[in-house]
Amino acid sequence: MTKYRVNKTKQVDQTKTVSFDFDGKSYYGFEGDTLASALLSNGVHLVGRSFKYHRPRGIMSCGSEEPNAICQINEDTDLTEPNVRATEIELYEGLKASSQNCWPSVNFDIGGINNFISPFIPAGFYYKTFMWPKSFWKKIYEPLIRWSAGLGKSPTKPDPELYDHKHVHCDVLIIGGGISGIIASKIAAKNNLKTILIEDKNILGGSTIFQKNENYKINDKYSGGWIDEEIAELKKLDNLTIKTRTSLAAYHSYNYLLAKENISDHLPLDKRNGGIRQRLWKIRADKVIVATGAIERPLVFNNNDRPGIMLSNSVKKYLDFYGVTCGFNNLIFTNNDSAYETAVSLKEKGISVEMIDIRKKSNSKIVKNAEQLGVKIYWNSTVVNTFGLRKINSVEIMNLSEDGSNVVGDKSRINCDCLAISGGWTPMVHMHTQSGGKLDFREIDQTFIPNEIDKNHINVGSCNGDFELEEIINNTNKKVKNFLKVSETEFDNISVLNSKELNKRNIWLLPNFISEGKCKSFIDFQNDSTAKDIKLALREGFKSIEHVKRYTTTGMATDQGKLSNMHALGIIADTAGVKMGTLGTTTFRPPFTPLTFGSIVGRSVGNFFDIIRKTSIHEWHIQNKAKFENVGQWKRPWYYPINDEGLHDAVQRESKAARDSAGILDASTLGKIDIQGTDASEFLNRVYTNAWSKLEIGKCRYGLMLNEDGMVYDDGVTTRLGENHYLMTTTTGGAANVLSKLEDYLQTEWPELDVYLTSVTDHYSTASICGPNSKKILKKIFPDKDFNDDAFPHMSYQNGKIDETNCRIMRISFTGELSYEINIESKYGKSLWEKCIEAGKEFKITPYGTETMHLLRAEKGFIIVGQDTDGTMTPIDLQMDWIVSKKKYDFIGKRSLYRSDTIREDRKQLVGLLTDDPNEILEEGAQIVSDMSKKPVEMIGHVTSSYFSPNLNKSIALAVVKSGKKMNGQKLIVPMENKNINVTVSDSVFLDKENKRINA
Amino acid sequence: MFLINCPYCGERDQSEFSCGGEAHIVRPKQPTELSDDQWAEYLFMRKNIKGVQFERWNHTHGCRKWFNMIRDTSNDKIHAVYKMNEKPPVE
């Protein structure tokens, strides 16, 4: 046992040693320790360097508010994690931790030089200094900031662990397993309510659990003993689920909460067995009781950041809970009674302690108790300086003036090896405010406390501003009874012995004889901002707390200002001469403590990242070595390379085959919407730009759909299957949006129409066969059918049968070739496809992918919505005036087609582009200009589609160009990084302008 | 994350719904007779109130029905939900 382990406690098992490494050195701790308590038991205080000045920093607290003891754990493994608080991580065998933010070592740090030049790093330093000259930014400032800043290293390997999400509902959720949370849970569960209690530590009991002295008694027992019995009873209750190691991350509206459960983080790496590491609980609670407690405030004085300066209650917890003393020659610096608990506890164990109290006197029982034990108290005194390089070794104190605004008399020096500080308590109102709750300011002890208006949640215990044991128990009992409508509880008649009083002398920034500019009085320890920085920000004109916070970075570190926000506000109020309550607070945003990315994404990683949709023909594509392209969630064959073919060669071969003989495309992914109802024709009239009433049964028609703003939204072929029955196709990516848009109009604008929409995209698989030999192939598949142009003309559909299975054959074309699409129930998709391949063998039928499909349609100048359009193109811009009905009174987007903006003649319009060098292929997205001499050069358009056409043996492109309609034959330039490409505007139809091939 | 009481299905999580913007904007019956300004008023102008606002919502991952909601955008309190063909309840 090390000499700092002075006390045996129930929570730490001193028979079970645990070895661990810190900064490359081996140490021992015990089961039940945190990394912080184990380090302190070895006398290690110095654990890191501060962010800006690289000042030595030590462990300051024992919880999630810890600003200094931030570690990288298990470095150089795939489980490494930065920014872990040593105060929160449970010690396990083999844990390797190292301090962050110091190089080459925590004891000798090069960045520490910032400490000596710190007069030059005031608030806003980065904003002011690194502004100019501009050329310095990329080469000098940014690398410098990146090198010297940064908290820890992110892992470079994929996370090997599993994470889970769990959705739960409950009647009552209680956040926090301290005394008030335990009382609330017991009342709720005993009254037949499904209750969940979550606690971020590994055991329940909060700070009551280690309270074992005469000053605090409940029903004549030590409060620590009383709570032990309560916890034992709690564990027997049926209605109650207790989740320890579970911290609340977010409290959203309507009582929706996220909590992170640590399942294996406390186990040695070799005992984790690939199980689940963390589980994110998504809880919807009918009622929420917040019992998150309070955190102790530091005091702000000169050089208040040395290792060995710690929060007073944490010193007590290390002693009474972990059995570790933080020093043998302790000083406690306080402005309130609660720090005397620490003094009494130390003294009872025979450890030296003296008090420095800024108050003039206190007559409470606990102070008297301390005095009786022989604790020396320096009343009306303040610390004006501290000494000790790597750990505190002494302080200087002076007396305070009558009003506390100044120091008087001589300074005297006192030696110490630990300085415990207490500035009173701050209720943890984060959860209350996250849920949308407001706060009231309580003058008497300068705290913000919850103002409850939401009837579905309450705050109890010290997060509600109740700090004394008697208040906590009685008020919790009363509030919970009221909240849950319970008439009596076992806590109604309880006797409580209290020894503290609330009186406190609050001075946000303690006075000093040294001039303010030379004091280093830290407010935010993690971000290194001082009282001086805040005052500077105010002098420079910042008024709002939100602005001051960002300018000085106070409260913006990973601890989210848990220790610093109140002091920042207090100093702003004092300096500006306003009441603190009028300033408001900064906004507390989730997460309360940082979440791992793993717990946020849960199982949605790798193949589960998003839904993957495959057609029923997918297996065949894989067997035939298709390369795939993602289109929305769909996997579509992109091209089918033979041997070592690349994209270009494969596409050239595929598109030539499709035009010369036969090609086949898996078109199953196109969106399909089944439309039925007596008003189906009228409905189509309203949603498409062209007319539909006269379409005969058995005929197909291409339609263009606009948004109400007149811009092209989607397109596709719709087939009339019966008098009141249509089958609409949409683009692959647009299917879901088109359906919801149509549903929207049907339900909200035209409820009088008798129309029903059903998505049938997944119901059918589609094989599209095109090319001059396609008719012969179809004939082989459907030998009984008459495929003559008169019997089965272009843009018509017929039912067919393959063996006993019904299918629909549409003669439609997206390539300009003679072309048929066969739709069959999805489960037969693959056999249909194989049948087509078999029948097409003698014609060398060639499967082609999306790239060839795009090339073929571009040769014909057919647009792809989303590639040649971008939400700013009207049908007129696309030179598709022919599809816009002049006769129809109305359709979606019609009125917008003659707004002053849409009738402008200099809008970007779709044109063809031919490169002067037919072998030069333009880049899609490349900009187009007409005049290179006038600077700045005006961009008049861009290339939307570009290919080398093997059928035309030249490069072709589609583009949108300002006033393009009038530019046919005009020379333009496409400037690239290393050359200018000369192009000529052409018609957008490059192949078969007469549409002869469709009936070839 | 709201708890939304779909008028057709009952209380469901917000993740099942999508918001469709301001409610009670009726598509003009005779768009062709409107001036550019009048049409722009319908097409573009939305109130975006801080406070009580009338909104359209769709139970996207549920019954797919559209309905109306009265919501206070400053505190996310939902005052009422009602069907498309119903008049807003008077408060």
Ligand SMILES: [Zn+2]
């Ligand atoms: Zn619904």
